[in-house]
Amino acid sequence: EVQLVESGGGLVQPGGSLRLSCAGSGFTFSSYAMSWVRQAPGKGREWVSGITAGGWTTWYIDSVKDRFTISRDNAKNTLYLQMNSLKPEDTAVYYCIGLYGSAQVWGQGTQVTVAS
Secondary structure, three states: OOEEEEEOOEEEOOOOOEEEEEEEEOOOHHHOEEEEEEEOOOOOEEEEEEEOOOOOOEEEOHHHOOOEEEEEEOOOOEEEEEEOOOOHHHOEEEEEEEEEOOEEEEOOOEEEEEOO
């Protein structure tokens, strides 16, 4: 079964940190570019960050630059998102997505809530 499973979400105070993980199985993880997408309540999906299959190139939206770091361990079939200096506006469900050509694999999402 092809799947991605996120973990690491939760409730954190403003200024705090969280590390999200996304474990892949059932497909060749190391061949897929990976991204994190988030969806805040009442808003559309927002592509937050991405990393190439080999991990050499990354990108971020402006609002998370210098606060979030995406990485991957292809030996463990796992994607990460280190989130520092969290803000209330980072509150959302975070999804990891695998991309290979026109194929997409989506995880079920993990909730991140930033509140005092």
